[in-house]
Amino acid sequence: MRKKENIEYWTLTILRIGTDDFSSDLEEAEFRFGRYNWELSDPEHDATRIPQGIVDVVRDANIADEALETGFTVEMTTRGDAGPGWTEFRSTVSMTAEKPWKSPRTLYTSPEGNSIEMIEILSCSRPSGRMPGKIWIRATELSDAVIFWAMEKGVFKPSRARQMKLDNWFEFQEGKKGPPSSEAIPLPGPSERAFRFLGGGR
DSSP, X not given: OOOOOOOOEEEEEEEEOTTOTTOOSTTXXXXXXXXXXGGOOOTTTSOOBOOHHHHHHHHHTTOHHHHHHTEEEEEEEOOTTOOTTOEEEEEEEEEOOSSTTSOOEEEEEOTTSOEEEEEXXXXXXXXXXXXXXXXXXXXXXXXXXXXHHHHHTTTTOOOSSOOOXXXXXXXXXXXXXXXXXXXXXXXXOOOSSOOOTTTOOO
16 A cells, blocks of 8 residues: 655746746736646646736745746745745635535635635545645745656647737736736646656656
8 A cells, every 4th residue: 555645845847938028017918837748737727827926926036037038937845944935825715516526626825815716626535635724935936857748748839820919019007917816827836746756646
């Protein structure tokens, strides 16, 4: 029997979509995401915008340019002594899944009032559990191995037919940008297995 891991640290890989090569703001940029390379999201059906809480984390890490170019890694931990560079998010509300086969979600909020949505990871040995009250998050640059993999798979490949929008040239003062929480990329909750984007078994 496989020994259960007590996961206090896990990650989510966020990759820039090459066909969205004119968005110059993190709030407007489109991304793909996955815990493992074989479960990379489909931009035709899945969310592509990062939540404002993660936008702040990326800017705090001073890697906004790198994120817009290739992407970034979201690191998450439940350790209270995470150290400098981490942002604390507190659980504010839990939402029961509408369908029995879907996982419950929990909303977490940063001290600045910006939020992220986290999905509870369920398994046969862990059908339901309690989500942590606090999570610490930071953003780091992608490893060279992940960048090379994404290049090989054409993730960064630009669209042949480029058509710019007006907001690529002008900044419109319409208040704060950012997608509604229901349309933003959700983050995975803790799991009994460590997430490794490259090399994780299927």
